[in-house]
Amino acid sequence: MWRQNFGWDTILPDDVQHVWNSFVGELNDAMMMRVNRHYFRKSEKNDNSNENESRSLHVFVDASMQSYGAEVYIVKGRQSTLVMAKNRVAPLRSITLPKLEFMATLLGARLTKHLQAVLECENVFLWSDSQITLHWLKFEKSKTLQRFVKNRVNEIHELTGSYQWNYCPTHHNPADLQTRGVTAKQHKENKMWWNGPQWITAEEQWPKWNSNAGIYNHALLTGIEEQHEPSQPVHQSRTGVHEIIDIHRFSNYKKFLRVTAYVLKFVQSCRKAEIRMQRSTLTPDEIHAAEHLWLKTCQHNSYVTGIENLNAGISKRASLVKQLRLFLDTDGILRCGGRIHNAPLNEMTKFPIILPAKHPLTRLIVTDAHGEIQHSSTIATITFLRQRFWIPTIRQSVKTIIRNCITCKKVQGKPFSAPDPPPLMKYRVHDSTPFSVAGVDYTGAVYVKDSSGTECKVYICLFTCASTRAVHLGVVPDLTADSFMQAFRRFVSRKSLPYLMVSDNGTTFVAAASLLQQLSQTVHDDLLNKGTRWAFIPKRAPWFGRFWERLIGLTKTTLKNILGRSYITVGMLQTIIVEIEATLNDRPLTYVSSEFELEDIVTPAHLLYGRRVTTLPYRDITSGNLEITSATGSDIRKRAKLQQTLIDHFRDRWKKEYLTALRVIQSVEKTNSVFRLVVLCKSTTKHHVVPGS
Structure with a gap:
């Protein structure tokens, strides 16, 4: 069930339910089992056993592909009984049966040490039906064993000491019952489970084991097998400074070199016991030595084939050595050759040090170089690096580092785009009377001349219908409540009285917030008397006022195109504003x-x-048919109709x-992927519901 990733609420297949129901039934039967508290029965007159007979422990181990376990029996004379049994489920990862048998052997050894410390029996015998396991235990000093096997062999010998390991046939091994599984009834009635095999009390009947060279060779081959794909060769990592210092814990190259230099300095002081280590700053030579040590370690672990090819001195060079003309310098560092020997460049530039692209040391070096040149571009970083190093696929490596650079993200990162726009408000798509719902907003200040020729500021107040997108423009001298009410009265007289007015909440106006608060309160009271409600859009949600912000932009653009740098009077501006209003109302929807x-x-x-x-x-009226005729009431009604x-x-x-075209969003933005860095510019505030939405 675990391997098939069934969830808690998943309905199990019929075959799994059948197995589970059987297991539950067997579990109820297992609860009825009874175990004797005494290991041995009292001696009878015709029984040869007595209280002075020695006691011995017999440990049986076994494994299958599903589980592995061990059982321990105590034997005294002609009596034997189960002391303890323990098993475990096999690991989820794929593992060979001989190794599972060996894990069962280790489990039995640990169980033996625990029980022997309590029972203190005179003799201990350990049994296994795996001949490969017994060969591994017999030839523990073999150097060809895999590390997995060798480590467990050492632990088993430490736990069992001089105890004897023996071979037991599978059909006589009681541990086989718990690895392959039996029913509760079979478990209850099985004498081998409760008392062990029949021959356990008679030493002369114990099974004999004859080892041979074929099984021994098979055991060694099984012990040294590799658990990896043939297409992925694994080079064994050589000993070096990387086993002492974890390079993955560092993100700063200079700090990393200083730590390495201090470690090397401490090691040298320990080798010279008569010299006491003193606190002192590091010298450039010590930093240089630490860098050389890491460069050699990186190369010897990444370019093993190339270095061995160069050290062998054979004429047939490896492909990488031939392509980059690699050679070892006097310090044992692998460098690249080339065709620029005679160029007027530094020796490090002519013969750069080769580094693997995906090594952690390369990552630190590229990050440090990117910071040294003040977080410049990819090309600048590559140029700086090639003064000393040659990194295959360097462009990709540098791009990866720069893409994850926090400093560059803060400066050059694009802002997080706004969320998808919500559905349009009901009043935006409702077929109502024009200007039943109107939005209002101000443009920026416009500088004009008054009647005396003095420069002054005026503002353009824009009213727009939420459904028809018609506009009404008016010029106001300031942002006071009285000026707005005058503009509102002109708007109502020319268009109609709206039942809902929608505007910004005050933070998007040009004037100060305190003035706008006063403006909003005064206007709100006056509008209520006329039956008009005032609603504000949520804060920091400019898309709610998109239908008037767009018209504000069109008004300002048209005004700039008409005026240019002209300096006009208030009267001329009012005329131009009315003409712009007519033009905007004639724009196609x-x-x-x-x-x-x-x-x-x-x-x-x-x-x-x-x-x-x-x-x-x-258009069909000419000067010939402009005669004045009387129109009757019926004609007027027909024309109105x-x-x-x-x-x-x-x-x-x-x-x-028009309404069907609103389904598509015209300005499509790219969706944001999972981000790692967010720069908080301002704290968020609560959003309010817009009336009429």
Whole structure:
């Protein structure tokens, strides 16, 4: 069940449920077993045993691919009984059966030491049905055994000492019962489990073991087998400074060299007992010696084949040696040759030290070089490194280091993008009367001339309909509550009275926050008297006000294109603002096709008036038919009905063309992957729900 990764709530397959139900039933039967508290029965008159007979322990071990275990029996005269049994589940990782048998042997040895310390029996005998295991124990001094086997052989001999190991056939081994499994009934009625094999009390009937050379050779071959893929050769790591200092614990190359230099200095002082080590700063020679030691250790562990090829002095060179023209210098460091021997360069640059690309030492060196040149680009780091070192695939290695550099991330890292925009508010897609829901915002200050020619600041107050996207622009002299109320009254008189006003919460306005707070409170009270509610968008959520921020940008862009560097009066600015309002209300709301279309493109003006406001409404009127005629009430009603029908037609197109186009987000941003570094610029605040959402 563990191997198949079943979850707690997973319904098990039928075959697994059947096995589990059988196990539960057997477990209930096992709870009814009874074990005698006494190891031996009292001596009877016709029994040859007496109290002075010696006691001995017999330990049986066995293993299978599912589990391994050991059992211990105590024997006295003609009586034997179970003392203790212990088993364990086989490891999840793949392991050979001989090694599992050897793990069972180690378990039996530990069990023997524990019981012998308590029972203090005169003799101890250990039994195993694995001849390979017995050969490993017999030839413990063999140098060809694998480390896995050799370490356990040493521990077993320390635990058992001079105790004798014997061979036991599998069908006579009681430990085989707990490794292959039996039912509770079989377990209860099995005499070999409770008392051991029949021959355990008669030494003359013990099985004999005849070892032969074939089994011995097979045991040695099994003991030295490697547990890795043939396509992945493993080079044994040589002894060196890397076994004393863990390079993976360091992230600073200079600190790493200083620690190594202090260790070498301590070792040298220990070798010279008469010289007492004194606290002193490190010299450049000691730092240089520490660096040379690590470079040699790195190369001797990574380029074993190349160094052996160079030391052998054979004419057939290895591929890497031939490609890079490698050679060993006087210090035993592997360097690259080349064709720039006569170049006016430093010797280190002409003959750089080769380093493996993925070694931890290379990572420290590249990181240190990147910091030395003030976190410059990849090309600058590579150029700096090649003054001393030659690293295969250096560009990829340097890019990896720079990509994970915390300093570079803080300076050059891109900001975390905003989350996906939520669904549009209900009032944005509701077919309501124009300007029923209006958004309001201010532009920045505009510098103009007043009537006396003095420079002054004015602001543009923008009102926009949430559904039709129509705009109303007005010029206000300041950001006070009175100025806004005057602009609001002009807006209501020209358009309509909205039932909901939406705006920023005060932090996005140009003026100070305290002034805006006062502005909001005063305006809020006045609007309530007229039946209009005021709502603020959440803080630090500018996408809620996207429908008016876009129009603010269009207004400012159009104003810059018209004025340029001109310096105008307030009256001229008001005229230009009204013209910009008409132009924005005539902008198309849907996609403009290059093909000829009979129908006009839907604009905010069509939804307001049923026509464009920047073109003549009646193109077929000429000077010949401008006669004044009287219009009856019926004609006026027909024209009003026709006008309403025309507006309804455009509103129907607004639903089909404009609303369906809002489904797609125009500005698509790349999604953020899992990030490692976040720079907090400002603390977050609570978000509030926008009324009408």
